[in-house]
Amino acid sequence: MKSHVSLTALAVALLLGGSLPAQAQFLGIGQPGNGVILLAQSRLRFRVPRVRASGSLRSGAARGNCHPDGKPILMVPLLPMTQANGEIQLYPGTTASEHPRFFVHIPETTAQEARFMVVSQTQRQVIYEESFSLPGTSGVVEFRLPDTTTPLAVGESYKWSVELVCDPVDNSGNVAVEGIVRRVEAATHWEQMPQSDRPLAYAQADIWYDAVASLAELRQTQPNNPAWKTDWRDLLQSVNLNAIADEPLVSCCQPKNTTSQLGVGGN
Template structure:
C-alpha cells in the first residue's frame, strides 16, 4: 500500500475547502432561504382564442433573430396586478419606435401607446402605467407589440401578440406572498402559475444581485421550462417609457 504524504493530503484538503467556501459565499445569504430550482407551473385554465398568441406578422425590416414575446406556451399570462409588466426580446435592428396596444374582450381599445426602442438588443419591459384604468378581475385582454419598420406602409411592420388575464389569489397564497421576501417570491408565483409576477420578481432579483449564482441558475431554469432558453442569456435593457398614451 502506497502512503500519501501528509503535506500533499493537507494541501488537497485545503484547496477543496477553499473552493467549497467560495461557492457557498456566492450563493448563501444569511437569513434568506432559497427555494428549489425555478420552473414555471402552467395553471389549469382555459386557453385563449385559437387566433391569438405569439404570432408574428410582417417584419421584412428585420434579419436574423426574431422579436420574441416572453409569454407562457399557451400565450396567456395570468397576473394579480392591476397594472402588470410585459416583457419582450428585441433583436438587433435599426427600428426606433414600437407601439403597444391592449384590447378588451369586446375588442375596443383599452390602452394604446408608443415608446422608443433601445439601441442595443435585449429583453425590454413595459409596465402599464398606474394612471390607466386597472385591469378587471376575471377579464382577458389581448395585447399587441408592433415594431414600426415603415411609418407609411404598416404591412411592413412586425407585430407579436398575446393575452393577459387578471385573477385574484386564494387566502393561503396571499398569506404566503405577504410573508415572502424577494428570494422566495419567484418560486411562489411560478408554482401558482402567475406568469407576470413570476417573471417580474425574477427580473428584480437579477437586477438586485446580478452576480448571484443561484439567481442565474433559477433564471435559466425558468426560461427553459417555458421554451425560452434561446434568449436566457440576453441582457436586461432599461426600457421603456411611454411617449404618449390613450387609456380607455
Template sequence: MLVNPMQAQAQTAKRSKVTFEPPKGQPAPKVTFGGGTRNGRVDSDLCPQASRTIARQNAGVKSMVPLLPQSKLGLTTSSHPTFMVYVPKTNAKELEFKLEDAQANEVYQTTVKLGATPGFVSFNLPENHRGLEVGQDYKWVVGAICQSNSSESRFVEGAVRRFEVSSAFKGQLNRAKAFEQVVLYGKAGIWLDAISSLAVIKRNQPGNAEAITAWRDMLQSVGLDAIAEAPIYN
C-alpha cells in the same frame, strides 16, 4: 378563481429551483389572435428593410418573442402587471404597445423609443390607469415601427387574465422574501408575476449567480431558453 396554497407549496429555501408549472383548470383566453403570428412569434425578420449589417448580427433568434408560456396566456394577480417582449437586433426605432379587452376595445396604447438591442423590453400600465379587472381577459400587442409609412411592420401578441388568489396564498407571499415569491408564483402558474418579479431581481443584481440561473431555468421551463442570455432593459 382562487389558488389553493397547497397546490402552490414550494420549497422556498434560498436555492429552490425556479420553474413554471402551467395552472390547472384555467380556460383558454377569450380573445382573438390575428393571423400575422404563429405560436405567438413573428414569422419573419423584425424589419424586412433591415440593413445587411443588422442581418449578419442576427445570427440567433431574429423575431420578437413575447415572454409567455406556450398557451399565450399569462396569469396575474396585479391590476397593473408588467408585460415583457424579447426584441432581436433591429433597426426599428420605436415599439408600440396596445392593450384590448375581450371585445377588442382599446384599453391602453403607448409608443416607446427603442434603445439597444437585442434584449428584453418591459411595458407597464401607468398608475393613473384604471387597470385590469378581476376575471377578465385582455389581449396585448407589441409592434415594431420600422418606418412611419411601412406596411411591413411586425407584431406579437398574447393574452393576460387577472384573478384573485386565496387569503392563505397572500399570506405566504407576504411572509416570503423576493426570491421566494418568484418560486411561489412559478409553482402556482402565475406567469406574469413570476417572470416580472424575477426580472427585477436579475436587473438589479446583474452579478447574482442564483438570479441568472433562475432566469435561465424559468425561460427553459416554457421553451424560451434560446433567448435566456439576452440582457433586460428598463
C-alpha cells in the same frame, strides 16, 4: 394590413438557417405531451397550462424594413410555448397584479419605435396604448401597464401586443407579437413575502406574469447575484424559451407620448 407570417417549422429553419432537426433542438421547443414541462434539476420551473393555446408565434415578413440586412425579424414574447404540427403555440398566462408587466425579446433591429397596447377582451376597448423609443440593442425588453391606467379586473382577460414600427409611413412591414393575460385574485400572504421568495411562490401558483416580473426585478436590483440569473434561465427553459434564456435584460422604455394612457371607455 400588417404583413405577418406564421412561424412554422420551415419558417424557423429559413429564419435561423440550418436543418429542421438542428433548429428544433436549438429553439428548445418541446412537443405537447401531457401539458406539463418540468426540468428535473431546476429550482424554479413552470407548468405549461392545460388550456388551448392563445395563438402562434409570428415573424415579420421578409420584405419588412426592421432588420439592417433585410432579414425577417423574430420577436419572442415571454410566454409558455410548445410546438404542435410544426407550429410554435403560445399559451395565455395569469397575473395577480392590477398593473402587470410584459416582457418581449427584441432582436437586432433598425426600428427605433415600438407600440404597446392592452385591450379588454370583454369590453373590446383599449385600456392603454403608447409608443416607446427602443434602446437600440437586442435583449429582453419590459413594457409596463402604468399605475395611472384602469386596473385589470379580476376574472377578466386582456390581449396585449408589441409592434415594431419598421417604417413610419408604411405600416405594412411592421412586426408584432401578442399575448393574453387573465387577472386572478392575489393571495393575501404574497404581499408579506420577502421579494426573494416571490418568484418561486408565483411559479408554484401558476402565476406566470408575476413570476417573470418579480424575478426580473431581482435581477435588476441585484445584478451580481448569480442565483437570480440561474433561476431566470430555469424558469424560461421550463416553458421552452431556451433560445432566449441567457439574453440580457435591456433597460427600456420611455413613452414618446404620455397622453395616450386610456381608461376603459376612453376614445
